[in-house]
Amino acid sequence: MNIGILGGGIGGLSTAIALKQEGFDVSVYERHSKPTEIGAGIVCWPNASFVLEQLGILGEVAKVSGSLNYMNRFSNTGESIGSLNINELNRLMKYPSYSIIRKDLMRILIRRTIELNINVHYQHDVTGLSDNHGSTSVKFSNGKSIKPDIIIGADGRMRSLSRKYVNGSNTPIYQGFINWVGVFESKSVNFSDLSVSDYWGTGERFGIVPISNNKAYWAGGVVSEKMSEVNPSKYKSELNSLFSSWPDIITRIINETPESSINKIYVHDHDPIDKWHKNNVILLGDAAHSPLPTSGQGACQALEDAWHITRCLKENINNISKAFEQFTELRKSKTSGITMGGRQLASSIFNQDVEFCKHRNLASKNTNYQGAVIGMAKGWSSGLPISA
Numbered sequence: 001m002n003i004g005i006l007g008g009g010i011g012g013l014s015t016a017i018a019l020k021q022e023g024f025d026v027s028v029y030e031r032h033s034k035p036t037e038i039g040a041g042i043v044c045w046p047n048a049s050f051v052l053e054q055l056g057i058l059g060e061v062a063k064v065s066g067s068l069n070y071m072n073r074f075s076n077t078g079e080s081i082g083s084l085n086i087n088e089l090n091r092l093m094k095y096p097s098y099s100i101i102r103k104d105l106m107r108i109l110i111r112r113t114i115e116l117n118i119n120v121h122y123q124h125d126v127t128g129l130s131d132n133h134g135s136t137s138v139k140f141s142n143g144k145s146i147k148p149d150i151i152i153g154a155d156g157r158m159r160s161l162s163r164k165y166v167n168g169s170n171t172p173i174y175q176g177f178i179n180w181v182g183v184f185e186s187k188s189v190n191f192s193d194l195s196v197s198d199y200w201g202t203g204e205r206f207g208i209v210p211i212s213n214n215k216a217y218w219a220g221g222v223v224s225e226k227m228s229e230v231n232p233s234k235y236k237s238e239l240n241s242l243f244s245s246w247p248d249i250i251t252r253i254i255n256e257t258p259e260s261s262i263n264k265i266y267v268h269d270h271d272p273i274d275k276w277h278k279n280n281v282i283l284l285g286d287a288a289h290s291p292l293p294t295s296g297q298g299a300c301q302a303l304e305d306a307w308h309i310t311r312c313l314k315e316n317i318n319n320i321s322k323a324f325e326q327f328t329e330l331r332k333s334k335t336s337g338i339t340m341g342g343r344q345l346a347s348s349i350f351n352q353d354v355e356f357c358k359h360r361n362l363a364s365k366n367t368n369y370q371g372a373v374i375g376m377a378k379g380w381s382s383g384l385p386i387s388a
């Protein structure tokens with residue numbers, strides 16, 4: 001049985017590794033000429049760390065990551081409005097949380113695919129999937145085509161052709177805010193406590209996630225009804241016009257981050273879908289569910305998919321439909337909940353009503369963060385053999 005994976009991002013590569021480790025014959029097809037690096041960094045929460053361990057790369061990830069301690073929330077004047085104990089989350093879930101630069105995670109995944117002799121075919125841009133009496137063929141813009149026994153659609157959030165094939169459409173929804181993301185490194189700053197800092201304004205937000213004492217990735221966000229220009233030479237002035245009166249660390253980070261490492265993203269997600277498979281094609285990662293960055297779980301859920309689909313296929317080796325049904329059943333409600341949770345948090349963080357934001361900050365200050373940690377641990381552990 002051979003398996004073709006469309007998309008060589010976090011979901012596609014981790015699935016290829018998980019399947020190959022179980023003896024499946026697997027190939028990956030990626031449109032770019034090299035691994036993609038969109039997004040500055042990600043937090044691998046304990047549920048993701050469990051999967052990274054199963055993939056044999058948790059040790060490598062740990063070497064280049066930050067071991068986070070707290071997630072501290074502040075108002076835009078720097079007043080503390082709550083603190084979530086990440087060590088407690090890790091203790092409950094029995095795995096660490098790691099902050100990592102996205103391209104470092106991609107490099108580690110690629111290295112593991114090489115170790116396992118997995119074929120990753122770059123410059124294979126899928127142009128269409130077609131149904132041939134219940135099986136599926138895939139065409140690429142380079143003129144090649146494939147017809148594997150199983151196709152895994154891991155072609156991401158914005159233009160997933162596999163999602164279109166399975167679900168009939170692929171309609172990312174612009175959620176009305178922009179994120180500028182970047183990576184900052186400077187000896188003059190010391191993030192010694194390795195804690196996330198999340199500053200909330202009135203329709204704006206700035207988050208800083210340290211990787212080491214001197215390195216962090218960050219995201220500055222603002223409400224924007226329309227999607228308009230993307231002009232890298234203006235990013236810093238756009239950011240400064242929003243955040244210059246915010247705490248000093250933010251303006252330093254904006255001004256000292258190389259312009260070339262800043263990206264501007266009009267943030268989209270998808271409504272949850274019911275249909276995750278058709279014929280011999282199954283969706284996973286952002287192609288199946290793409291929560292907002294406010295969920296903090298997009299990449300973590302793509303990693304979870306890799307572990308689950310491998311188990312489902314292994315247990316139902318002679319019955320692909322059953323494997324797909326089982327996978328969908330296992331994954332749908334957790335990922336839908338995460339998508340809706342991401343939207344709910346975004347609608348609060350990016351709220352533009354002054355009174356609402358005052359109450360929101362007060363509510364955050366009065367939040368029982370110990371209770372919140374217990375809830376997060378339970379939700380994020382669900383479906384995995386990790387306790388919480």
Ligand SMILES: Cc1cc2nc3c(=O)[nH]c(=O)nc-3n(C[C@H](O)[C@H](O)[C@H](O)COP(=O)(O)OP(=O)(O)OC[C@H]3O[C@@H](n4cnc5c(N)ncnc54)[C@H](O)[C@@H]3O)c2cc1C
Pocket residue numbers: 006007008009010011012029030031032036039040041042043124125126127154155156157159160161179181265284285286287290293296297298299300301302
């Ligand atoms: C600004 C931002 C911040 C984020 N922060 C976090 C975070 O902190 N934590 C977290 O867990 N998640 C985060 N995410 C989400 C996370 O990046 C994604 O959920 C995760 O990358 C999903 O993995 P994937 O493999 O499904 O998709 P991707 O990683 O997007 O991979 C899809 C791959 O498919 C390829 N592809 C697409 N179309 C084709 C085609 N036609 N032919 C061939 N290949 C194709 C693409 O080139 C890409 O390599 C963030 C996302 C954004 C936008």
